[in-house]
Amino acid sequence: MSSTKIPRGAEEGARETRQRHLEAVESTDWGTQLAAYLESHRASLVDALRRLFxxxxxxFLTCLVMGIALALPMGLALLLENVERLGGSWQRAAQISVFLELTVPEAEGLALRERIAALESVQGAEWIGPEQALAQLQGYSGLGDALQALPENPLPAVVLVTPQAIEREALEGLRAELAALPGVEQAQLDLQWIERLGAILRLGERFIFGLAVVLVAGLLLVIGNTIRLHIENRRAEIEVIKLVGGTDGYVRRPFLYAGAFYGVGAGLLAWGLLHFGLDWLNEAVVGLAGLYGSDFALAGVPLEDALLLLAAAVLLGWIGAWLAVARHLRQLAPR
Structure with a gap:
């Protein structure tokens, strides 16, 4: 009885060929699974969009309610930013007035200003000479003739210091440091005004934050109730899908896309409401500012904030839909 011996080279070639075949089969299976997964998502997306239309x-009413809930806190935040810009920034309100001694020459005063500006805790330093200070006092006080009758300028040079930090402790420390510099007569800081401004802004920010939390909770309830109605309308269909082996992810997918579409619509409506609302209000603001000789105008919605608003709306719609489906998913088992 004879046997045929397979050459070693042929055996290795057959093994390599079979390995390439198995890899090709696995690659085909993976590609097929990916194509099926993408097709399932596409079908769920199209189905969700079709049911909305x-x-x-x-x-539209659902998106409008969500859009109003999103536009209110952001609109108030934009108004607060505009009010803060109208009243001056925190740093400008926290300026420290450094009065120099009358005997300090201008060259030494300018050198002192450079030294102050180089401090890490200082954002900027502005030099106001005695003549400029006197001219400003004449313009603000209305006592121009009386001040001109003085034999000499009684006002010292001043360095207006804008600090980096706006906390009370940091400002007090910087004021003490500036007051100890040579040639400085006095360093003055109106902490009471700063504290009042900070309290007003913190109150506004806290109110806006609380309003945003309440409205976001209401928005989640709106989207959750809407998705719950969609689930109830498709209960029989969902039970059949689960009966034939449909997974929870497959059942959940079209509702998540529906929530995301509601978020897109709500974000665009909120963007439009903010844009047209600020434009409408800006007409009255410009007219009022013109009566006071000011060119102040409300700033619109920045593009970055608008895109962030749209992304937040989509995310909230997705989360609201997910919570609604997760709550009712255990009730969707076939009976």
Whole structure:
């Protein structure tokens, strides 16, 4: 009885060929699974969009309610920023007035200003000479003739210091440091005004934050109730899908896309409401500012904030839909 011996080279070639075949089969299976996964997402996306357009008026009202809930806190935040810009920035309100001694020459005063500006805790330092200070006092006080009758200028040079930090402890420390410099007569800081301004702004920020939390909670309830109605309308269909082996992810997917689409619509509506609302209000603000000789105008919605608003709306719609489906998913088992 004879046997045929397979050459070593042929055996290795057959092994390599079979390995390449198995890799090709695995690659084909992976590609098929990926294509099926993407097709499932595409079908869920198209189905969610189609169901929204079946009831356009109801979908629009849902997006409008969500858009108003998003536009209110952001609109108030933009108004607070404009009010802060109108009243001056924190740093400008926290300026420290450094009065120099009358005997300090201008050259030494300018050198002192450079020294102050080089400090790490200082954002900027502005030099105001005695003549400039006298001219400003004449313009603000209305006592121009009386001040001109003085034999000499009684006002010292001043360095207006804008600090980096706005906390009380940091400002007190910087004021003490400036007052100890040679040639400085007095360093003055109106802490009471700073504290009042800070309290007003903190109150506004806290109010806006609380309003945003309440409105976001209401928005999640709105989207959750809307998705719950979609689930109830498709209960029989979902039970059949789960009966034939449909997974929870497959059931959940179209509702998540629906929530995201609601978020897109709400974000665009909120963007539009803010844009047109600020433009409408800006007409009255410009008119009022013109009566006071000011060119102040409300700033619009920055593009970065608008895109962030749209992304937040989509995320909230997605989260609201996910919570609604997660709550009812255990009730969707076939009976």
């Amino acid at each position: 079946v009831q356009p008026f109801g979908s």
